[in-house]
Amino acid sequence: MSSMQSALQRQLRDVHSEEDGRRLELERAGVKGLRYPICVLDRANGQQHTVAEIDMSVSLPHRRRGAHMSRFVELLNRHRREIDIRRFRALCAELRRDHAASAAHVTVKFPYFVEKRAPVSGAEGLVDYSCTYGASVTADAAELWVSAEVPVTSLCPCSKAISRHGAHNQRSIVRVKVWFSRFFWLEDLIALVEESASCDLYALLKRPDEKWVTERAYERPRFVEDLVREVGTRLRRDRNFPRWEVEAESLESIHAHSAYARLSYPGPARGGSAGES
Helix, strand or coil, rough: HHHHHHHHHHHHHCCHHCCCHCCCCEEEEEEEEEEEEEEECCCCCCEEEEEEEEEEEEEECCCCCCCCCHHHHHHHHHHHCCCCCCCHHHHHHEEHHHHCCEEEEEEEEEEEEEECCCCCCCCCCEEEEEEEEEEEEEEECCCEEEEEEEEEEEHHHHHHHHHHCCCEEEEEEEEEECCCCCCCCCCHHHHHHHHHCCEEEECCCCCHHHHHHHHHHHHHHCCCHHHHHHHHHHCCCCCCCCEEEEEECCCCCCCCCEEEEEEEEEECCCCCCCCCC
C-alpha cells in the first residue's frame, strides 16, 4: 500500500470499528458461501487443484459494530495454495488474531477426485467426493474435523432372503464426519466407508467389472442400519477419531422415499463449535 493510500485510509471513517450500544455479543460474523480456487493435499499426486465454497467467521464483542470483512478474503488469499488439515488450525488461529476475536471458525467444502481402477479390467476413472475441512479456535482450545460424502451400493438383506431370484439394490450416500488429533489422508476415510458397503462405486466399468460388482453386492447385503454400524465399528477402532458422526441415506429403488440411519460417538468434550454453519 502506497503512502497516499495509507493516508486516505486513515482519513476515511471506519464504521465497523465504531461502538455499538445494544450490548449484544455476536457468536459469529463473517463471510459465507465464498467460492475460491484452492490447492489441497493429494496422496497420489502431491496436490490437487479444486474450487471450494468457504465460510469464515469470528465472534464479535458487544461493543464493536461489525467485523472487518476484507480481512477474511485477505487471509484466504495468503493461504489458498496450502489448504490442508496439517495447517488448518494455524489458519483459523491467524483469523482469530487478525480480528482480535475470542473465537474463529472456518469451513472449506470442495469436490475431491480419486482415481479408481475397475476391479477386473483395471480401467481407470475419476470419482468425485464432497469433502469439508472445519476448524474452530478459541484462546485455549482448538477443534478440527473433516467430513466426506461417499456414494456406495447397498443391497437389501430382506429382499435377498425372501426372493428366489435377485434382490433390490440402490445407490446410498454415506456422510461421515470425524474429529481428529493426527494427520490422515482423505483417501483412507473414503476407503473406510466404501469397505463398509455392499460395494463401492466406479466411474468406468466393463462387462466383467459389472458382473463382479453385481456379485459382490449380492454377497454383502446391507440395510441402511447395517451400513452406519459397519462404518461406526471401523471408526471406533481408530484412536485418532475420538468423536465422529455417520449417517446414511439409501435412495430406495422400490420406494418413492429414502431409508435413513444415523450413529454418533460423543468422545471427550472439547471447546468451540462442531457445526458446519
